[in-house]
Structure formats: C-alpha cells, structure tokens
Amino acid sequence: MQPENAHQARVLTSLRRDGPQAAVELAAQLSLSRSKIGQELARLEEMGFVERAGKAESRGGRRSGLVQLSGRLRFVGVDIGATSLDVGVIDGRLDIVAQTSEVIDIEAGPEPILGRAVEMIGKLRAGGHLPRLDGIGVGVPGPVSFRDGYTVSPPIMPGWDRFPVREHVMQQFDCPVLVDNDVNLMAVGEMYSGLAQSVADFLFVKIGTGIGCGIITGHRVLRGSNGSAGDIGHIALHDTGPVCRCGRTGCLEACFSGAALSRDATALARGGESPGLRDLLVGRQVLTAEDVGVAMRAGDPQALGLVRDGGRRLGRVLSGLVNFCNPAMIVVGGGVSKLGHVLLAEVRSELYRRSTPLATSSLPIVLSELGDNAGILGAAAMISDHVLGVSPES
Amino acid sequence: MQPENAHQARVLTSLRRDGPQAAVELAAQLSLSRSKIGQELARLEEMGFVERAGKAESRGGRRSGLVQLSGRLRFVGVDIGATSLDVGVIDGRLDIVAQTSEVIDIEAGPEPILGRAVEMIGKLRAGGHLPRLDGIGVGVPGPVSFRDGYTVSPPIMPGWDRFPVREHVMQQFDCPVLVDNDVNLMAVGEMYSGLAQSVADFLFVKIGTGIGCGIITGHRVLRGSNGSAGDIGHIALHDTGPVCRCGRTGCLEACFSGAALSRDATALARGGESPGLRDLLVGRQVLTAEDVGVAMRAGDPQALGLVRDGGRRLGRVLSGLVNFCNPAMIVVGGGVSKLGHVLLAEVRSELYRRSTPLATSSLPIVLSELGDNAGILGAAAMISDHVLGVSPES
Incomplete structure (x- = not known):
C-alpha cells in the first residue's frame, strides 16, 4: 500500500523528518485546510501509515492530538x-x-x-x-x-x-x-544512519575485492543513465601496469583493491622479500588483504609499502573526482578499509596535493562506522x- | 513577484512543460477541486503569470477556457x-x-x-x-x-x-x-534549448582558454558542496609535464586548452618545425588555437598532431568521469571546440578504449549547436x- 496523493506523501515526509506533530501544524505547513488535513490523516490512519500519539499543549491552552508514523511499519x-x-x-x-x-x-x-x-x-x-x-x-x-x-x-x-x-x-x-x-x-x-547524515553531497568508497563508489548529490543517489555510475574501479591510472579482470591495463582496482593486495602480498612472500608476509604464507596458497594488515601492524616494511602505495593510487583517482564533483565528505568502507588510518593518511595526502584548494578546503575523509x-x-x-x-x- | 504557494508553482510547471491547458485538466492533474484551481488561476492571472488563451473542445461538447503562461513574461x-x-x-x-x-x-x-x-x-x-x-x-x-x-x-x-x-x-x-x-x-x-533536451544526465565540456565542465544529473545542475564542481581543468594527467597556472604540474588544461595550444603552436612555429604555423606567425607575437585550426585544415601535420594529442588527453580525463557518473551524452562547446570533428574523433576513440562498455554503450559525444x-x-x-x-x- 502507498499514499494515494501528493498531500499524503508530504504529510509522511514531514512526520519522518520532524517526528510527531499536531494536525494543525501539518495543515499550516502544507497550506491545507483543517478539514482537508483531517481527511488525509484519517485515510493514512486507515492504511496503517500513521497513528495518534500523545497530546500536545496548543498555544491557546487547548490540547490537540499529535500524529506520528505508525510504530508497526516494517x-x-x-x-x-x-x-x-x-x-x-x-x-x-x-x-x-x-x-x-x-x-x-x-x-x-x-x-x-x-x-x-x-x-x-x-x-x-x-x-x-x-x-x-x-x-x-x-x-x-x-x-x-x-x-x-x-x-x-x-x-x-x-x-x-x-x-x-x-x-x-x-x-x-x-x-x-x-x-x-x-x-x-x-x-x-x-x-x-552514518557519518554523512549532515551533508547533502558525498562519496562512499567501498574497497573490497574490487573498488566501487556510491555518489550522493543533493541527498539523492546518482545512478547515471544506465545504472553504472560509481564504477571507479576501472578508471585508468596508468597506460601500462597490471592487467585487470576487465581486460584493460592499469585500472585502479588492478593496482589497488583486495584482490590486488592479495596478489602483490603473495608475490612478495614467495619472492622472500618480506619475512613477515613469508611467515604468514606458511601452509597456505595465497595471502589476503587482512594478512597485509596483520604484517603491517607487526612492523613489516613491505606490507606497509603496499598499503601506502595503494592509498596513493586511490587518492590519485579520488583527487580527480573531488575536482569534478566537489563533495562535502568522503566515507571509506568495505573490508579493505580495515587497513585504517595508514591507508587514509595516504589518500588524504594525495588528495590535498592534487585537488584544487577550494574543493579540499573543508573535506573530511573518514572511515565508515556502520560496517556491515x-x-x-x-x-x-x-x-x-x-x-x-x-x-x-x- | 513569485508564486504564493506550492499549488501555483505546480500549475506554472505544468503550463511551461505541456503548454496551454484547460482549468479542469489542471485540477485533475494536481488533485485540486475546481473551485480551488479557479482561485489559484485567478491569483496567477492577477500577478501576470498566466493569461486566458483560446477555447478547447471539451469531451462533452462544451467549450472550456484554456490558460497559458503570460506572453509578456521577460x-x-x-x-x-x-x-x-x-x-x-x-x-x-x-x-x-x-x-x-x-x-x-x-x-x-x-x-x-x-x-x-x-x-x-x-x-x-x-x-x-x-x-x-x-x-x-x-x-x-x-x-x-x-x-x-x-x-x-x-x-x-x-x-x-x-x-x-x-x-x-x-x-x-x-x-x-x-x-x-x-x-x-x-x-x-x-x-x-540544445542537443541535450532529451536526456536527464549529461556533461557539457567547455574548451576555451581553460577547460571546465557543467554537470547535469536528473535535470539539475550539480554544483557540489561549495560551488566548484565541474572544475576538470586541474585534474592530473601526468605527474610531470607543463606547469599549470594553478602552480601544479600535469593538469589537463596545462596539457590541452586554448592557452596550451597557443603556447605549443607558437613554440613549433618559432622552432621552425611546422612551416604552416611558422607562416602564420609572421609579424605576430603568438599563435592562437584558431590558428592551429587554420593550419590543420591546410594540411599541416604538426598542427594536426597538436589537435590529436589534445583530443586524446581530454578523452583520457573524460573516460574516468564517464565511468564515474555514467552520463547519457557529452556536449562539447567553447571556442576551441571549433577544431571540430578531428578533435571529437580522438576524444571518442580514447573514451571507447578506456571507459567500461556499459558506460559507453550508448553515449553520443556531440558539438554544441548553441554557440555563444x-x-x-x-x-x-x-x-x-x-x-x-x-x-x-x-
């Protein structure tokens, strides 16, 4: 069931945004007569979208009924x-x-x-x-x-x-x-529900096996003309470089992603260049991005290098996107974001170096707190x- | 003077979008009673926003009055x-x-x-x-x-x-x-009024002395959090390369723009590498982007090379932006766009080579027809x- 008209939708928008309200307030806010708002509220109550709440003190001393979104909505x-x-x-x-x-x-x-x-x-x-x-x-x-x-x-x-x-x-x-x-x-x-509640325009960057981006502009999702907006994993970083699963070379996620970290860490371990990573590989076929984090926190310089290089590469791509769409915040999430502040420091440094000062003058770059x-x-x-x-x- | 309420704004939106309409149609479309719509139309007529137009044949054979936006609005x-x-x-x-x-x-x-x-x-x-x-x-x-x-x-x-x-x-x-x-x-x-009338999401790229971009998503301008969205001229193409007027190196517009073409063409003319450009420089201090077009059309290979290189560089930056925001069209305008289809061919080629197939499956890249x-x-x-x-x- 859905609202039957624009008035009902505006009532529900107002109730979700501002919480319980008196019918007379809603009428004033939406330029509707008291009888009209009464009629729409009755229909919304019948449909189970709103319910009567406690009483509010009205200005004239009379008590008027509050309405709110139904507590049974699921x-x-x-x-x-x-x-x-x-x-x-x-x-x-x-x-x-x-x-x-x-x-x-x-x-x-x-x-x-x-x-x-x-x-x-x-x-x-x-x-x-x-x-x-x-x-x-x-x-x-x-x-x-x-x-x-x-x-x-x-x-x-x-x-x-x-x-x-x-x-x-x-x-x-x-x-x-x-x-x-x-x-x-x-x-x-x-x-x-997350850190971006206060802003209208932001980017959410998910770093998992691959890399993707959710774009919010004016509180709305930017999906693009056929739903592929935010596909930043295949933005070209280099003309040469590792071959990507998409078949091209030098894509961001071929250079930095969970899969790229796993590939590079495993190669370092096998080549014997990193004792820390080599020890983690004992008895296993491949290392994961999580292993890179473990080795980095244990002080392994090769693992630290992988994370820093990755952060710089991600920062390089994001610097162009920040110039392009001027977000108010960047939220970084996904499994690989657990590499945490070492990763974020490199992203920030590259962004501040390469984006225009106006676009980065107040641009928080934060780790998601919502997790899964x-x-x-x-x-x-x-x-x-x-x-x-x-x-x-x- | 502006509309006094949301009903009046919706009436005006409908009249601009769909042209003259009968009051009863407007009432039905906006879920308003006939008396309410009559009242709002009377106010809009008083304020000079709408006027009575001819009569429309109503279904029942009666004739009802049409209203339209005032022909005197300026x-x-x-x-x-x-x-x-x-x-x-x-x-x-x-x-x-x-x-x-x-x-x-x-x-x-x-x-x-x-x-x-x-x-x-x-x-x-x-x-x-x-x-x-x-x-x-x-x-x-x-x-x-x-x-x-x-x-x-x-x-x-x-x-x-x-x-x-x-x-x-x-x-x-x-x-x-x-x-x-x-x-x-x-x-x-x-x-x-231009070629993008049919699409909700597109990029307008202006190539003049510098390079900028206007972003339309869902029929709205994307301005970003402090108005600097679309500033693509300073996206990094290279870590090295020409110094930009912004002080960084390798920015798009330091590599390709009206100013960059002028700089590079003048250097080629002075160095004697291009007879065509050298002849154009006689008696002048510098060449312009327009001169590059003249020499190119006269068959000068160096001038053609400048335009092709420029198109590839622009295409490289746009390929990332296309992956990012998945527009339905790219319109190219500004003075340097008069270099025309040679430029566009290189942009297209680089875009199709570097962007994902889904994002370019139907992506017209066209020259503006609105000019100044x-x-x-x-x-x-x-x-x-x-x-x-x-x-x-x-």
Whole structure:
C-alpha cells in the first residue's frame, strides 16, 4: 500500500523528518485546510501509515492530538554480496529491529540465492519481527537498471544478467520491491544512519575485492543513465601496469583493491622479500588483504609499502573526482578499509596535493562506522522512501 | 513577484512543460477541486503569470477556457566572460526575443563590468524589449557560492572575490536575481534549448582558454558542496609535464586548452618545425588555437598532431568521469571546440578504449549547436525556473 496523493506523501515526509506533530501544524505547513488535513490523516490512519500519539499543549491552552508514523511499519533490507547474504528489518524511523546473515556464493545464481533470502525473511516473520511487511529493498553487487529492477552485464554474477530480481521477490511477498547496486545502497545507509547524515553531497568508497563508489548529490543517489555510475574501479591510472579482470591495463582496482593486495602480498612472500608476509604464507596458497594488515601492524616494511602505495593510487583517482564533483565528505568502507588510518593518511595526502584548494578546503575523509550494516540499512531506507512517498531531501 | 504557494508553482510547471491547458485538466492533474484551481488561476492571472488563451473542445461538447503562461513574461540572461559580455532577453517559453554583446576585460573589476551590464539592460528596455522584467540570471567565469550570489576565489577575476554580484544587480532592478558559474549555465542552456533536451544526465565540456565542465544529473545542475564542481581543468594527467597556472604540474588544461595550444603552436612555429604555423606567425607575437585550426585544415601535420594529442588527453580525463557518473551524452562547446570533428574523433576513440562498455554503450559525444547563446539562454532559464517555482524535472 502507498499514499494515494501528493498531500499524503508530504504529510509522511514531514512526520519522518520532524517526528510527531499536531494536525494543525501539518495543515499550516502544507497550506491545507483543517478539514482537508483531517481527511488525509484519517485515510493514512486507515492504511496503517500513521497513528495518534500523545497530546500536545496548543498555544491557546487547548490540547490537540499529535500524529506520528505508525510504530508497526516494517521494511526489509536484503544485501546480497559476493560471499554473504544479509537481511535486516527496520521500522519507520529506520532503526534496525532484527537482522540475520548467511554465507553464500553469488555464482550459485539468482534462484537459489533469492530463495535463501526469501527463507530468511520467512524466519524473521516467524520470529515475530514482521507484524507487517511494507516493502523490500534489495542490493546486488553489480550494475542495476533501477527502473527495471534487474542487473545489467554484472561482471561477477554469472546467470544474473537481466534476471527479474524485483518481479521474483514481489511474487513471493506481494509488497513493493526495489533493487539497486549494493554500493549505492551502502551510501544511502551512510546518508541516513552514518557519518554523512549532515551533508547533502558525498562519496562512499567501498574497497573490497574490487573498488566501487556510491555518489550522493543533493541527498539523492546518482545512478547515471544506465545504472553504472560509481564504477571507479576501472578508471585508468596508468597506460601500462597490471592487467585487470576487465581486460584493460592499469585500472585502479588492478593496482589497488583486495584482490590486488592479495596478489602483490603473495608475490612478495614467495619472492622472500618480506619475512613477515613469508611467515604468514606458511601452509597456505595465497595471502589476503587482512594478512597485509596483520604484517603491517607487526612492523613489516613491505606490507606497509603496499598499503601506502595503494592509498596513493586511490587518492590519485579520488583527487580527480573531488575536482569534478566537489563533495562535502568522503566515507571509506568495505573490508579493505580495515587497513585504517595508514591507508587514509595516504589518500588524504594525495588528495590535498592534487585537488584544487577550494574543493579540499573543508573535506573530511573518514572511515565508515556502520560496517556491515550499511547495506541492509540503505536497502531498507530506499524502499521506505519509496513506499511512504518520502522525498529524501529535508 | 513569485508564486504564493506550492499549488501555483505546480500549475506554472505544468503550463511551461505541456503548454496551454484547460482549468479542469489542471485540477485533475494536481488533485485540486475546481473551485480551488479557479482561485489559484485567478491569483496567477492577477500577478501576470498566466493569461486566458483560446477555447478547447471539451469531451462533452462544451467549450472550456484554456490558460497559458503570460506572453509578456521577460527574463534577462547576463553572460560575463573573460573578454565578452552578452545580455539576452527571453520570454516564458525560453525563446530569445532580443540580445546584445560587448567586448570587456574581466580584470576591470566587478563595478565597471556590472555597470556595463546594467546599461545594456537599460538599452534593451528603452528598445521596448522589456515590457516587464521578471528576473535576471547572471553567469560569471569562476566558482560561485550559489546561495550567496557571489564568486569564491575566482582564479581569473581579480577584485571579484566575494563581491556581492546578486545584491548589486538586485539593487538596480528590484527583481529576483541568481548568479552561477558560466559553464553550469551553458549546460542549463543545452538542457533547455540544445542537443541535450532529451536526456536527464549529461556533461557539457567547455574548451576555451581553460577547460571546465557543467554537470547535469536528473535535470539539475550539480554544483557540489561549495560551488566548484565541474572544475576538470586541474585534474592530473601526468605527474610531470607543463606547469599549470594553478602552480601544479600535469593538469589537463596545462596539457590541452586554448592557452596550451597557443603556447605549443607558437613554440613549433618559432622552432621552425611546422612551416604552416611558422607562416602564420609572421609579424605576430603568438599563435592562437584558431590558428592551429587554420593550419590543420591546410594540411599541416604538426598542427594536426597538436589537435590529436589534445583530443586524446581530454578523452583520457573524460573516460574516468564517464565511468564515474555514467552520463547519457557529452556536449562539447567553447571556442576551441571549433577544431571540430578531428578533435571529437580522438576524444571518442580514447573514451571507447578506456571507459567500461556499459558506460559507453550508448553515449553520443556531440558539438554544441548553441554557440555563444548557450550562456544567456542558461542564465535566463535558471532565473525563470526560480521565479516561476518551476521544477526542471519533467
């Protein structure tokens, strides 16, 4: 169920932004008559979107009824990663009320993976966490045609190309469903619940196996003309350099990413150049980005060098993007961001060196504090905006 | 004068987007009662925003009155360049009804230049082109704090830093005034009147003495957090390379721009490497980008080489930006774009080579057809949107 007209949507936008309010305040704010606002509130109450709250002291001494978003509203966020599946339930205020997680392999294909997600939602319902279900947001690790609700040419998702994710999930639950790229949704999560709550324009950079970026401008996700905006992993750093999984050479993520760190650290360990990394490789085939962090913190200079070089490369690409879109903040997340402040210091240094002073005069570059929750929060917040007709700009 | 409420703004948005309409259609479209729409239309007519048009055949055979935007609405666009000052008058449909141009030197400072603009507007009024004046949009060649209506740290505008351009013009004319960066406004002009009318997301790249970019996402200008978005001239191409006027090395516009072409062509002519360019230099101190075009078209290989190298460099930077923001079109304008299709062919080739296939699968890269009118059109359209309360998204 969704609001029936623009007035109702504006009422819900106002209630989510400003909390409980008196009907007379809402009427004044939206230039509607008292009888009209009464009528719209009655419909919204019937549909279960709003409820009566306590009484507020009115100016004339009379007491008028407050209305607020219904405490029973429930939205589900599904965050499908390459190797993990996270499902969370949030209420109308975007607070997480329940969540669950499983290990998956995205290459199993859409029907098995979405089947798992459906089961997980079923269990949350059985556990009493879904007294109702107002909508489901789904994030996937590839480019998405947002309008159509499916992935388009996703490089790491065999079998998912144009699979009707939205239709499939809607058929199971008969509620509104939206699908978006996972990094876009992590950015939405940061906008509503993370460090970027105070800003209208920011970049969320996810460093995992690959590198991606969610772009928020004027409180909205910039998706681009066919859903591939934010694909910064294949921006050219060098004309030569390592061959990327996309087939070109010198792409950012071929030079710096979880996969590139794993490759470079393993080579250093095998070549015997780094005793610290060599010791970590004993009995294993490859090192991971996490191992690089362990060796770096233990004082291994080669591991430290990998992180610093990586930070400079990422900073170089970001410096151009900062000149281009002049964000108010950069939030860095994803597994590899756990390399932490050593990485961030190099990114900052390169940014301040290469971007224009006006664009960096007040540009915080911070580590995400939401961790794995950013994706489910963003997915659920996106469908909540859609269902309530809420305009994200406040 | 501006619309008094959201209903009136929505009426004006609808009339500009869809042309003349019957009051009953507007009522249905905006979910307002017939009496309410009648009341709002009467107010809009009193304020001079709308007028009665012909009659439309209604379905039941009765004839109902059409309303349309007033034919007397007039908006002024002022486009302040480094060496030229253009002033144009447009009507409510964004058609140019009069325009005038003068040669200036931006370094004369804000009061003399704005004084000239005020005189030019006065002459257009004396000539009968301004039966009324509903608003003025002003474009300036530097970063702008859009909210404050002044330029911020403009590199080529001595004396203009934080000069209150908007206040100054408002005091002269007592009408709404907005100020924006000139390249942003050229992009707005392309959105309303140029080749980009059909797309929601595009880049407008201006190649003049320097290089700048106007970014339109979802039919809106992306200005960034402090008005410097689109400043692509200082994106790093190389770690070494020519020193830029910004003090860093290897910036795009130090490698390719009107100024860089002039520098490189003059050096080639003096060094005797290009007979074509050498002949053009006879009796002069320096060559211009235009001279490079003349020599290129006459078959000079060195001149052709400069244009091709430049196109590749621009293409290299744009390839990263295309991956980042996934536009539906790139429009290239500004004086140096007159180098035309040789330049564009190199840009395209580099873009298709370096950007991801999804981002370039349908990406027209075209030359602007608006020429010098893009700036005044965009400036006037911006203030028209603001005054009418029109939402640019259709």
